[in-house]
Structure formats: structure tokens, C-alpha cells
Amino acid sequence: MKNIYLVVCVLVVSLVSLPAAEPETPAFPGVQKAMTPEQYEAAGLSKLDPAERAKLDEFIKNYVAVSNEKVATTAVDKAIKEKKVSEPEVIQSRIVGPFTGYTGRTVFTLENGQRWAQSQYDSAYFPKIDSPPVIIIKAGFGYRMYIAGGGAIRVSKVH
Numbered sequence: 001m002k003n004i005y006l007v008v009c010v011l012v013v014s015l016v017s018l019p020a021a022e023p024e025t026p027a028f029p030g031v032q033k034a035m036t037p038e039q040y041e042a043a044g045l046s047k048l049d050p051a052e053r054a055k056l057d058e059f060i061k062n063y064v065a066v067s068n069e070k071v072a073t074t075a076v077d078k079a080i081k082e083k084k085v086s087e088p089e090v091i092q093s094r095i096v097g098p099f100t101g102y103t104g105r106t107v108f109t110l111e112n113g114q115r116w117a118q119s120q121y122d123s124a125y126f127p128k129i130d131s132p133p134v135i136i137i138k139a140g141f142g143y144r145m146y147i148a149g150g151g152a153i154r155v156s157k158v159h
Contacts (some may be wrong), residue, residue, distance in 0.1 A: 006075070011154070014085065020082045023090070023120045025045065029059045030053070031045060031053065031056055031057055031060060032045070033055065035147060036109050036125075089137065089138045090135060090136070090137050090138070091112070091114070091135070091136040091137075092134070092135050092136075093110040093111050093112040093133070093134055093136075094110065094111045094132065094133050094134065095108050095109070095110060095111075095131055095132055095147070096109045096110065096133055097109075097130070098110055098128050098129065098130050098131075098133065099105070099128070099131075099132050099147065099149075099150055100122045100125060100127075100128050100129075101125035101132075101150065102118055102122070102123060102124055102149045102153060103118075103123050104118060104120075104121040104122060104123050105118060105120060105121075106118045107118075107158060108134070108145070108155070110134065111131070114153040114157065115157070115158040116143070116145060116157055116158060117155060117156055117157075117158050118138065118153055118154070118155055119142060119154045119155055119156045120153055120154045122153060124150075124151060125155075126149060126150045127149075127153075129148070129149045129150060131150045132147050132148045132149055132150060134147050134148070136155065142147060142154055142155075142156060143156065
């Protein structure tokens with residue numbers, strides 16, 4: 001009886017410790033498969049060569065991903081404003097466009113749609129980095145932004 005109890009306990013523990021499967025977002029099948037043959041022909045897309053079609057597919061996939069992220073960010077911001085949830089402790093995104101440093105009054109626009117302003121008046125210049133990743137961490141009474149290849153500064157959210 002003890003052996004059966006031990007086996008059941010081991011099975012339960014092993015099942016609980018398995019990582020939860022996250023729902024997979026279906027991959028974009030490509031514009032040719034997403035449209036009916038009539039729609040595809042009417043849009044004139046049959047004139048594209050495979051490389052051009054691949055570029056169009058990539059653009060659509062990235063556009064939808066960014067749009068979905070902005071919608072989610074807007075929903076989270078609204079919930080925070082209405083005091084339904086608290087501000088996240090850690091935010092990960094990227095700076096939109098090139099980064100060469102900050103001047104004491106720099107406002108950073110992130111890919112997730114948020115805007116953050118420098119709250120310390122330091123200046124620093126760095127070699128140009130295209131869309132560097134950033135991590136913003138709640139630190140005490142404010143936030144600190146860590147920029148890949150560009151140091152760390154205190155920031156506040158621009159509403």
C-alpha cells in the first residue's frame with residue numbers, strides 16, 4: 001500500500017512540475033493561402049515573383065504582430081488607469097528607430113507604443129544602435145531603463 005501511495009505521489013508531483021503548454025498563435029500562412037484564388041487574382045498579386053511575395057508575407061506578419069502588441073498595451077494601460085491592475089514591475093520592448101544617446105530631455109518611443117521621458121538630466125552619447133532592446137524596471141519610487149549598449153537611466157512614463 002505504501003508503494004502505491006509513493007508511486008501516486010511521484011506521478012502527481014511530476015505532472016504538476018511539467019511546464020504548462022502555452023497556446024500557440026497560428027502562423028501566418030502567407031497571402032496566397034490566406035486569400036481565395038479569386039481575391040488573390042483580383043488584387044494583382046499573381047504578378048509577384050516568389051521573393052516579392054515572401055517580402056509581402058513578412059511585412060504582413062510583422063505588421064499584425066506589432067498591431068496586436070499595441071492593442072494589448074493599450075488594454076493594459078487602460079486597466080492600470082482604471083486601477084483594475086497595478087503597473088508591471090518589468091517592461092521589455094525596443095526603442096523605435098536609431099539610438100545615439102540621451103540629452104537630459106530625451107523622450108523614448110518604444111515599439112509597444114509607450115513613451116518614456118528621461119527623469120534625470122544626464123547626457124551621454126553612444127555609437128548608433130538601431131532599435132536597441134530595453135528593459136524598464138520599477139525601482140523604488142520610479143523606473144529605471146536599461147538600454148542594450150546604451151547604459152541605464154531613470155525614466156518616467158509619458159501619458
